[in-house]
Amino acid sequence: MSKEEKKREVEVRPRNWLVPVILLTLREWNSYGYELMERTAAFGFEAMNPGTLYRTLRQMEKNGVVKSKWETSKGGPARRVYSITDAGEAYLDFWADALEQYRRNVDVFFRMYTGRPPRNDKNDKEGGDG
Amino acid sequence: MSKEEKKREVEVRPRNWLVPVILLTLREWNSYGYELMERTAAFGFEAMNPGTLYRTLRQMEKNGVVKSKWETSKGGPARRVYSITDAGEAYLDFWADALEQYRRNVDVFFRMYTGRPPRNDKNDKEGGDG
DNA sequence: ATATGTATGTGTAAACTGCACATATATATG
DNA sequence: CATATATATGTGCAGTTTACACATACATAT
Numbered sequence: 001m002s003k004e005e006k007k008r009e010v011e012v013r014p015r016n017w018l019v020p021v022i023l024l025t026l027r028e029w030n031s032y033g034y035e036l037m038e039r040t041a042a043f044g045f046e047a048m049n050p051g052t053l054y055r056t057l058r059q060m061e062k063n064g065v066v067k068s069k070w071e072t073s074k075g076g077p078a079r080r081v082y083s084i085t086d087a088g089e090a091y092l093d094f095w096a097d098a099l100e101q102y103r104r105n106v107d108v109f110f111r112m113y114t115g116r117p118p119r120n121d122k123n124d125k126e127g128g129d130g
Numbered sequence: 131m132s133k134e135e136k137k138r139e140v141e142v143r144p145r146n147w148l149v150p151v152i153l154l155t156l157r158e159w160n161s162y163g164y165e166l167m168e169r170t171a172a173f174g175f176e177a178m179n180p181g182t183l184y185r186t187l188r189q190m191e192k193n194g195v196v197k198s199k200w201e202t203s204k205g206g207p208a209r210r211v212y213s214i215t216d217a218g219e220a221y222l223d224f225w226a227d228a229l230e231q232y233r234r235n236v237d238v239f240f241r242m243y244t245g246r247p248p249r250n251d252k253n254d255k256e257g258g259d260g
Numbered sequence: 261a262t263a264t265g266t267a268t269g270t271g272t273a274a275a276c277t278g279c280a281c282a283t284a285t286a287t288a289t290g
Numbered sequence: 291c292a293t294a295t296a297t298a299t300g301t302g303c304a305g306t307t308t309a310c311a312c313a314t315a316c317a318t319a320t
Contacts, residue, residue: 012228013235014142015276015307024242034298044235049278054300056276077285077298096243098142099236105143105174106229112154113226145276145307164267182308184269207267207316 013044014102018056019065020095021045023088026066032079033057057082065091143174144232148186149195150225151175153218156196162209163187187212195221 021043025031031039036057037048057080060066065088072078084092151173155161161169166187167178187210190196195218202208214222 010146010224010228011277012144012225012232014144020239024239028242032298033300042235042238044232050298051279051281051300051302052277054298058300072285075286076296079298092243095142096240099239102142102174103233103236105172106233108172109150109154109229110226112158113222148308162267163269179309180267181269181271181310181312184267185308188269205317206265209267 014099017043018045018053019060020092020099022056022060022082023065023084023092023095026082026084027089027092030081030083032071032081034079036082060088064088147173148175148183149190150222150229152187152190152212153195153214153222153225156212156214157219157222160211160213162201162211164209166212190218194218 018040021040022036025036025039033050033054037045037050037053040048040053057066057068061068061082065085066082067085068080068082070078071081148170151170152166155166155169163180163184167175167180167183170178170183187196187198191198191212195215196212197215198210198212200208201211
């Protein structure tokens with residue numbers, strides 16, 4: 001396994017990370033799929049896949065956290081413009097709570113990763129071989 | 131959707147979070163599945179599922195990041211005691227890098243979530259209704 | 261022989277996601 | 291009208307991950 005391959009393998013985003021990112025963006029301004037693809041880059045989605053994004057938006061509307069309407073006045077293909085709902089703002093708050101909890105877990109990880117000396121002895125941590 | 135249901139829905143753990151947690155624990159002392167179930171609680175796995183843990187351990191051994199041997203000397207059922215390999219320590223370092231990157235993304239999220247006033251106006255953020 | 265606690269493991273189904281592919285509109289060009 | 295291009299939205303499918311239920315096995319006590 002090369003260094004590059006390992007890095008590609010480790011995708012450190014929580015499941016559905018796209019959902020709170022979209023909600024947070026829509027809380028500030030209404031937007032549509034094609035534009036959201038650019039904005040999500042700041043949150044770790046450097047090469048956002050269109051299919052994933054549009055599917056997520058539809059799922060979110062089905063769940064009632066966003067709503068949409070067609071916008072045809074701007075020239076070019078029609079855009080489905082999304083806005084956040086009250087349920088969506090509440091859901092975003094849940095995500096914020098959960099993310100704070102998770103951040104504490106990651107802190108535990110880093111304290112143990114950097115703080116303590118590795119190769120402590122508790123069991124018999126085979127000193128030689130296996 | 132009740133508050134409880136929503137909370138259950140939002141699981142803010144990255145994919146394979148169990149992997150670095152196991153590696154980090156094994157870096158300090160050798161251990162086995164049943165014992166690891168308790169230790170993972172500190173990292174957000176409060177009700178660890180045995181099946182998930184054992185399957186993950188086997189997958190990790192297949193990938194060469196841990197190795198195991200049977201221990202039958204302690205009384206009770208035999209334990210498969212795992213230890214981290216050199217490849218495992220290197221893999222743990224990759225995870226640490228990725229987690230730091232991810233933490234930056236979460237920081238961006240929280241700055242936007244708490245820092246700025248919601249309901250800014252950029253597009254036409256429908257002032258009234260939908 | 262039965263029950264209990266310890267310990268490891270599999271089968272299956274649901275959810276999530278990346279990749280490839282399909283569709284549709286507006287504009288420019290010939 | 292025909293074609294190409296940029297914009298914009300959407301579906302099919304397959305691989306991975308994971309939760310839940312279930313199965314297996316050993317040691318000890320009674």
